[in-house]
Amino acid sequence: MEAKITVEKVDQTVFEGDSGGYYAWSNSKTPLLSDSKLGAGKLLLHPHGFALPHYIDSQKIGFVLQGAITVGLVTPNSPEEKVLLIKKGDVVPLSIGAVSWWFNGGDTDATILFFGDTSKALIPGQFTYFFVSGVLGLLAGFQPDFVAKTFGLDHKESENLVNSQQGALLVKLDDGIKFPEPSNHTKDKLYATIDDPSGEVVVKGRGFINYLTEKNLRVLGEIGLSARFVKLEGSAMLAPSYVADGSVQICYVGKGSGRVKVVGSEGKPVLDSKVEEGDLFIIPLFFSSATIADDCGMEVFSMVPSSKPIVGQLAGYTSAWNALSPVVLQCDFKYYFRIRTSFQVEEFRKYHNHPPK
Known part of the structure; x- marks a missing residue:
């Protein structure tokens, strides 16, 4: 269960x-x-x-x-x-x-x-x-x-x-109370911006992803946490992925709406739900998730209790599909690839990694 x-x-x-x-x-x-x-x-x-x-x-x-x-x-x-x-x-x-x-x-x-x-x-x-x-x-x-x-x-x-x-x-407090001015040289040491559109992963017209880990904010290494921000444009999709180091994810929809699907070890959806601003959901250890934004787009904040999480992709350039050889894909997806040549499998993989706009 x-x-x-x-x-x-x-x-x-x-x-x-x-x-x-x-x-x-x-x-x-x-x-x-x-x-x-x-x-x-x-x-x-x-x-x-x-x-x-x-x-x-x-x-x-x-x-x-x-x-x-x-x-x-x-x-x-x-x-x-x-x-x-x-x-x-x-x-x-x-x-x-x-x-x-x-x-x-x-x-x-x-x-x-x-x-x-x-x-x-x-x-x-x-x-x-x-x-x-x-x-x-x-x-x-x-x-x-x-x-x-x-x-x-x-x-x-x-x-x-x-x-x-x-x-x-x-x-x-009453008006007129003057609080201390911000301390010098605190940004990038004690806090950082996560919704920068020139993010770590940017896909033109579809959105971007930003990560904050101990690599770019050292204090996260001291407390053992990391953060992620995902902005999806209208109808864009965040392809299936999972946290490969066995960390749970907690997610919050900060803006917009869409659909989230989470799949567990039995190959069945354990969550397939509409989500909107103000919703919170948790993705258990090793479970895979994908998100599709509605026409209005969607923003999701998430945290992982690890300062250097490893995210595994099930689609895209860094996914296992891109690394597996054509013969393995033919064996793995026997019905789909049973009449296709290695060349056709390679063409499929290119489309999968770089779909036409």
Whole structure:
């Protein structure tokens, strides 16, 4: 019995208010999350929305879906705060245990999608956040004498410190608060753009694919994750492929719509579904998948819990079909090739690799 794959929209509201909201895909609705030890969530920040400083129990990647966000990062035991200004199409990796804050200083909403590896998380398939301050903050759990000794305060001052922030998770800040300027030389070290149309694989009139691995963003090697962005023009197809190193894929449709098919070891579709903006689906280990965009085109963000994944192609120039000799193809596809010569097989392969426009 092969894994059951479903296509799901975000179903759990963790927090919602005038500052924005945080939403998650739950294990109950998407059980493959816990089975695959992956987590998925989405942060919406309205203008002047501020996510309080926190750390998380998982390695994760943030994809900016819309807007621009100022982010502060402090790694464990580091005396330095790194400040980033990330915008739509940027990807920022986040290390487990690192403290971060998120602020929307613009005039429009900002949304960031999070995918992560929850193999070390408190609850596999879910992210757990630990806030430094606020009504759910860690300081609130310590008695005033602990806080007083920690920060060199008297009893009254420690009580005022703990109770000063009455918000939880997200708060809306007043106009005029000036946040730090972005740190110098952070791009290409702490974050990168993934929706660049001059991508790693570009097919004119059909779309492009971009990969972010430890090869082009070193911090991904430290957290063991990688990212991919696929843009398909109207009616274009992403040919069948699989992750050859045995990594699972988690995918999100950021724009447009299309059809996704996933095939498992028994040669039968385990997913054949229409997908649209906001849908999430998971491709299990070694399963092969293909995507065809609708007339409107389609954009898909995905993450693999490996910093240097190996993607195997089932069609195209780098596929096994291109490498196999004509006689092997004749034997492998006996019915189709039984009356064809080696020359005709070679011509078929050329068409397969470079179909006419």
